[in-house]
Amino acid sequence: MAILLTGGMGFIGSHTAVELINEGYEVIIADNLSNSSPKVLERIETITGTKPLFYEIDVAVKKDVEKVFDENKIEGVVHFAGYKSVPESTRIPLSYYRNNIDTALTVLEVMKERDCRTFVFSSSATVYGDKNKAPFNEEMPTSTSTNAYGNTKLMIEQIVRDFSASWEDFSAVLLRYFNPIGAHPSGLIGEAPDGIPNNLMPYITQTAVGVREFLGVFGTDYDTPDGTGVRDFIHVVDLARGHVAAIGYALKSKGTEAVNLGTGNGSSVLEVVHTFEEANDLKIPVKLLPRRPGDVATSFALATKAKELLGWEAKLTLFDMCKDSWNWQKNNPKGYN
Ligand code: NAD
Ligand code: UD1
Numbered sequence: 001m002a003i004l005l006t007g008g009m010g011f012i013g014s015h016t017a018v019e020l021i022n023e024g025y026e027v028i029i030a031d032n033l034s035n036s037s038p039k040v041l042e043r044i045e046t047i048t049g050t051k052p053l054f055y056e057i058d059v060a061v062k063k064d065v066e067k068v069f070d071e072n073k074i075e076g077v078v079h080f081a082g083y084k085s086v087p088e089s090t091r092i093p094l095s096y097y098r099n100n101i102d103t104a105l106t107v108l109e110v111m112k113e114r115d116c117r118t119f120v121f122s123s124s125a126t127v128y129g130d131k132n133k134a135p136f137n138e139e140m141p142t143s144t145s146t147n148a149y150g151n152t153k154l155m156i157e158q159i160v161r162d163f164s165a166s167w168e169d170f171s172a173v174l175l176r177y178f179n180p181i182g183a184h185p186s187g188l189i190g191e192a193p194d195g196i197p198n199n200l201m202p203y204i205t206q207t208a209v210g211v212r213e214f215l216g217v218f219g220t221d222y223d224t225p226d227g228t229g230v231r232d233f234i235h236v237v238d239l240a241r242g243h244v245a246a247i248g249y250a251l252k253s254k255g256t257e258a259v260n261l262g263t264g265n266g267s268s269v270l271e272v273v274h275t276f277e278e279a280n281d282l283k284i285p286v287k288l289l290p291r292r293p294g295d296v297a298t299s300f301a302l303a304t305k306a307k308e309l310l311g312w313e314a315k316l317t318l319f320d321m322c323k324d325s326w327n328w329q330k331n332n333p334k335g336y337n
Helices: 011-024 039-048 062-071 088-090 092-114 147-167 200-208 238-252 269-280 304-310 317-331
Strands: 002-006 026-030 051-054 074-079 118-124 171-177 179-181 215-218 233-235 255-261 284-290
Touching: 002 011, 002 179, 011 039, 011 238, 026 062, 051 062, 062 092, 074 092, 074 317, 088 092, 088 147, 092 118, 092 147, 118 238, 147 255, 171 215, 171 238, 179 200, 179 238, 200 215, 200 269, 200 304, 200 317, 215 269, 215 317, 233 284, 233 317, 238 255, 255 304, 269 317
Parallel strands: 002 026, 002 074, 026 051, 074 118, 118 171, 171 255, 179 233, 215 284
Antiparallel strands: none
């Protein structure tokens, strides 16, 4: 019995593969390597001693996904595959709708055909929109975004709920991630953005390694303790363990639940910069800039549902996240290249 990770070669998928293998699960990965490197597989093997079975396929293509199910006994699926850049999604929205929605539909269709009843989905805190006030809890109304990426997450959540309502034995957990950063403490796997990073931590580490001259801090006049944006940063290893807990829960449940994966604490952009400097004994040059369009002032989770339902809570600190992000970046200044 195996767990299929679509998009399992990516940042969050690779860390989840490691944690699932450590917990004794058999892991199979399906990924088209559109945003990841084949080297991830060897790195997972170095860390765990096990090389997952790997299918290089587009998971929107039904016959290829069917082949994976025909050749293996798949007990559950964690669906990571998709495009994830917010700014890119505003430039090429149709590609985002095509890839993110198609992959989800294909995987769910094949699961139904092959009677596979357990599904975990990579959703995002972005579904809380800009009208709710943090801490965000799972009962709050969700809303559409100003970008196609966020809208695909909202739509897929709805697709899963409708599908779940039609199949009593189906079980799904919609994991709403807050801000995953950090890397495996081995320094062997981590986030490897293509081109100029949009997210805070890869921008900080690239500045520290000398690829970028300075970090632009977007907005210093928010209604927050130091005026900069506040986010719920979560260590990717904690996040990965959250998936192990979600799969364990979903395997013995029915119905669909949305669950936040966050620490429950907010940290400001400047707090992250200062913690990074302290953890790594480095200086990050910063330039204070105007707000970035589309950003909310404060986003952090109410993390109690994950604890009560899944028995999971985040354990690693912002200091750990900063140390491990830098350990990964300095050992792999060009990512997997
Ligand atoms: P990632 O880009 O590193 O991983 C996604 C993987 O999916 C990549 O390996 C890519 O090659 C693969 N992929 C994309 N389209 C595919 C297709 N059609 N067929 C097969 N493989 C395909 O991203 P990540 O940061 O690991 O994120 C994983 C998931 O979590 C994504 O769905 C993302 O939207 C979601 N998410 C990420 C964050 C974050 O901050 N990283 C936050 C919230 C939600
Ligand atoms: C962004 C996405 C969100 C997505 C999430 C995880 C937007 C508007 N939102 O969220 O949909 O789910 O990434 O992928 O893009 N910052 C800087 N300088 C930088 C980069 C970021 O000051 O160079 C600030 C931002 O203004 C923000 C904070 O750092 O206040 C965190 O930014 P980021 O890492 O991009 O995450 P989110 O904005 O939370």
